[in-house]
Amino acid sequence: MSRFMGAIFPKTNFNQFMTKLNYSYLPYIKENKNGSVFLAPWQGQLFAITVHMSDVGYFTWNEFTTIFAKYLKLGASSKISEINLDNKYYNCWLNALEELIINKKFGDKKTLQLFKKKWKSAFNNTPHGQPVKIENL
Numbered sequence: 001m002s003r004f005m006g007a008i009f010p011k012t013n014f015n016q017f018m019t020k021l022n023y024s025y026l027p028y029i030k031e032n033k034n035g036s037v038f039l040a041p042w043q044g045q046l047f048a049i050t051v052h053m054s055d056v057g058y059f060t061w062n063e064f065t066t067i068f069a070k071y072l073k074l075g076a077s078s079k080i081s082e083i084n085l086d087n088k089y090y091n092c093w094l095n096a097l098e099e100l101i102i103n104k105k106f107g108d109k110k111t112l113q114l115f116k117k118k119w120k121s122a123f124n125n126t127p128h129g130q131p132v133k134i135e136n137l
Contacts, residue, residue, distance in 0.1 A: 043090045050097050059100055067103075068096035 038044035054061045071092035101107045115134075122134045 039087075046090060046094055046097070050093065053097075058106065059104060064096060064100055067099050068093060071095045 038047070050064060053059065054064060072089075075088050075092050098112055101112070102109055118134050119132070122132050126132045
């Protein structure tokens with residue numbers, strides 16, 4: 001995925017997003033054993049994509065955080081288990097980014113759903129350790 005990210009955003013240094021900070025005050029988020037707040041690669045990649053899109057002007061950071069806050073509030077109002085807290089934060093982040101992409105007309109719900117379906121199929125049919133390739137996009 002990092003090669004994919006580098007191809008899309010060649011001027012973005014993704015290491016800048018991996019600095020050690022205190023995140024204990026953020027809702028739904030914990031540090032892992034290595035001190036990273038990203039427990040899975042997709043979380044860090046999602047974060048980097050969002051920051052990059054804001055940096056290059058697709059949307060303002062304020063636009064994103066307003067929508068993100070809405071999803072965090074929705075998540076806080078629903079019953080969530082301790083096991084899902086870490087993913088819950090990044091799922092709220094993903095939902096906010098998807099809504100912003102649709103609102104800004106960079107994509108539509110149907111296209112995002114199709115991409116997710118193709119990604120899931122490609123992921124489930126790729127041997128372990130091999131790069132995931134999405135055909136016919």
